[in-house]
Amino acid sequence: MSVRLPLFRSTGRVVLAVGLGLAVGCARPAPPIVQTKPAEVVIDNPIAREITDFEDFPGRTDAVNAIDLRSRVTGYLDSVHFKDGSDVKQGDLLFKIDPRVYKAELERTEAALEQARARDARLKKDHERALGLKGVSAEELDRIAGDKAEAEAGVAVAIAARRLAQQNVEYTEIHAPLSGRMSRRYADPGNLIKADDTILSSVVQIDPIHVNFDIDDRTMLHARRLIQEGKMTSSRVKAMEVKVGLPDEEGFSLTGIVNFTDNKIDPGTGTLRARAVVDNKIFANNSQSGEGKSSFLLSPGLFVRVRIPIGHPHASVLVPEEAVGTDQGQKFVYILNEKDEVVYRKVRLGRTINNLRVVEPDETGKLNLSDKDRVIVSGLQRVRPGVKVTPKMAEKKTDAKAVEKTPAEKKASPGSPSGEPVSQPVVAVPQSTSATPASPPGRAAGSQ
Known part of the structure; x- marks a missing residue:
């Protein structure tokens, strides 16, 4: 007896066989593994230089000498011999007081002097004759001698009066001291001028010109400690050069010498007053002022910026601003080892010099970078420590004038046969803003 299987079992086997056949027929080989290229980064070498730290202070210009002009005699102003705001030389005639009264007084004193001299001559002859006569009493001789002495004193009085009158005549002309x-004139011709009272005008000496500035107590103490340690020279021992910047410029175009520091700190402000002297003469070469004529750049009362050096030049390393990253307040840079692998390196940053950051020694006095290291300056967001990258050297865009040359480069410098650098010294100024933070180590910038 034959047994017939149910229909649904046969159908299931058929479906299973068809499914397996389709699966086997549609199977494809796995795609090959694609090797990703290392990220391309831009690298540069740090710059090793000797730099000098500086501090900036606000200051104001002041005249070396400022004099208010007054007349030493009373009289009516006769004439003015200068233009308002003009430059004058010492001894130039500025004002003239009506001299007629004083000239008449001078003539009177001269006549009185002649009168006194005539009387003195007559009494001298009387005295000589009296001494030659035998019948003159002693009392008469004493009287004649007294008259002679009185006449001599009268001559001295007349001479003094004439000298005073002569001085008053000279005082009617006021010359530039x-x-x-x-400045402008404060009185017009025809006005009555009182002696030692009326201010006629003022004159200021502005070449050279003084620059007054105040040093805060912290900077002062820091500088004095450096002087004690031999790391800085006092301005009392050697002239200290300072830089002066003007309101219409970002840099410091003028140079001065510190010639005064006060002997005490202002208790109200906690600052020490200092002063520098700056050459203020410039020569105009345009058609308006005339070629070769001297002029002045600064005027008293102008706001300026003063930059003073703090300490001697010291060795340091500088890296581009964009090479610095921030990891929870810690500054770092990425460098490459000999295998072109990224290495995380902590750094201690100092000041900014023309978009370059100064790398300072750590707590042990050791610099964590050298000019031989290869620092990533572009592409920090695409790398992390330990990753291999493809380095590409950055184009040299650092201004040669921004960084001073090393001693060896100074000797080999073709721009100066004496070995002096043709560029300006490095200027380190306080940093007000931090570097643009890169991604912290251990993850890429785009990862979350």
């Missing part, structure tokens, strides 16, 4: 720049 120094070379400088005049």
Whole structure:
């Protein structure tokens, strides 16, 4: 007896066989593994240089000498011999007081002097004759001698009166006491001028010109400690050069010498007053002022910036601003080892020099970078420590004038036969903003 299987079992086997056949027929080989290329980064070598730290202070210009002009005699102003705001030389005639009264007084004193001299001559002859006569009493001789002495004193009095009258005549002409720049006139001709009272004008000496500035107590103490340690020279021992910047410029175009520091700190402000002297003469070469004529750049009362050096030049390393990253307040840079692998390196940053950051020694006095290291300056967001990258050297865009040369480069410099650098010294100024943070180590910048 034959047994017939149910229909659904046969159908299931058929479906299973068809499914397996389709699966086997549609199977494809696995795709090959694609090797990704290492990220391309831009690298550069740090710059090893000797730099000098600086501090900036606000300051104001002040005249070396400033004089208010007054007349020493009373009289009516006769004439003015300068233009308002003009430059004058010492001895130039500025004002003239009506001299007629004083000239008449001078003539009177001269006549009185002649009168006194005539009387003195007559009494001298009387005295000589009296001494030659035998019948003159002693009392008469004493009287004649007294008259002679009185006449001699009268001559001295007349001479003094004439000298005073002569001085008053000279005082009717007011001359420039120094070379400088005049203000406007405060009195017009015809006005009565009182002696030692009325201010006629003022003149200031502005070449050279003083620059006053205040040093805070912290900077002062820091500088004095450096002087004690031999790391800085006092301005009392050697002239200290300072830089002066003007309101219409970002840099410091003028140079001065510190010639005064006060002997005490202002208790109200906690600052020490200091002063520098700056050459203020410039030569105009345009058609308006005339070629070769001297002029002045600064005027008293101008706001300026003063930069003073703090300490001697010291060795340091500089890296581009964009090479610095931030990891929870810790500054770092990425460098490459000999296998072109990224290495995380902590750094201690100092000041900014023309978009370059100064790398300072750590707590042990050791610099964590050298000019031989290869620092990543572009592409920090695409790398992390331990990753191999493809380095590409950055184009040299650092201004040669921004960084001073090393001693060896100074000797080999073709721009100066004496070995002096043709560029300006490095200027380190306080950093007000931090570097643009890169991604912290251990993850890429785009990862979350």
